[in-house]
Amino acid sequence: RKEVEQDPGPFNVPEGATVAFNCTYSNSASQSFFWYRQDCRKEPKLLMSVYSSGNEDGRFTAQLNRASQYISLLIRDSKLSDSATYLCVVNNRGNTPLVFGKGTRLSVIA
Amino acid sequence: DGGITQSPKYLFRKEGQNVTLSCEQNLNHDAMYWYRQDPGQGLRLIYYSQIVNDFQKGDIAEGYSVSREKKESFPLTVTSAQKNPTAFYLCASTPTAHTEAFFGQGTRLTVV
Numbered sequence: 001r002k003e004v005e006q007d008p009g010p011f012n013v014p015e016g017a018t019v020a021f022n023c024t025y026s027n028s029a030s031q032s033f034f035w036y037r038q039d040c041r042k043e044p045k046l047l048m049s050v051y052s053s054g055n056e057d058g059r060f061t062a063q064l065n066r067a068s069q070y071i072s073l074l075i076r077d078s079k080l081s082d083s084a085t086y087l088c089v090v091n092n093r094g095n096t097p098l099v100f101g102k103g104t105r106l107s108v109i110a
Numbered sequence: 111d112g113g114i115t116q117s118p119k120y121l122f123r124k125e126g127q128n129v130t131l132s133c134e135q136n137l138n139h140d141a142m143y144w145y146r147q148d149p150g151q152g153l154r155l156i157y158y159s160q161i162v163n164d165f166q167k168g169d170i171a172e173g174y175s176v177s178r179e180k181k182e183s184f185p186l187t188v189t190s191a192q193k194n195p196t197a198f199y200l201c202a203s204t205p206t207a208h209t210e211a212f213f214g215q216g217t218r219l220t221v222v
Contacts, residue, residue, distance in 0.1 A: 032209065032210075034210055041198070041218075042215070042216070043200055043213035043214060043215050043216050044153070044200070044211075044213055045213070046210050046211075046212075049210060087152070087153075089211075091209075097141075097143055097155055097158045097168070098143075098202075098204070098211050100145075100152050100153040101152060102151065102152035103152055
């Protein structure tokens with residue numbers, strides 16, 4: 001089982017749609033969780049951190065389920081500008097680097 | 111403004127040549143990382159350094175070398191031993207081991 005696995009893409013959705021991405025992680029000792037956004041030929045940028053209690057930032061909601069070892073990202077009222085690749089990122093215990101999922105590509109269509 | 115600067119943005123290498131990619135940060139971060147990304151693929155870890163004068167191999171270190179002589183700098187050398195070096199290279203840093211990573215803008219290396 002890979003350390004971090006994401007939904008296969010691409011997701012093609014119309015403007016205004018709600019879309020959800022899931023990500024599973026294999027290490028139960030993982031401590032920190034993040035969603036990053038990466039535009040084509042650009043560097044990844046932090047979208048939001050994911051907390052145990054869940055967190056929301058405008059149209060974006062992130063949830064963490066430690067028992068089932070998955071995190072999710074919900075995007076409401078999709079915009080054309082949301083088109084990008086979304087990377088699930090996990091940080092394990094100790095001095096180990098962040099582990100990145102392969103990403104899920106989202107295309108929002110007018 | 112604080113941030114991570116990678117240079118050059120584009121780099122062309124002839125087969126058999128070594129090239130060095132620069133990564134500088136003024137965020138006072140302890141940890142720095144190098145990732146490689148191939149088209150349509152995720153990020154793969156090449157090397158990382160948690161402290162000056164110390165670094166560890168990542169998942170795909172063969173054909174690469176690094177140094178960490180200063181906290182601000184973590185250059186990556188792509189050697190001739192790396193058989194397929196064409197890729198997008200990303201440098202990142204974190205203040206500690208369990209926080210978000212900040213990325214440079216990347217270097218796109220092409221072998222000609």
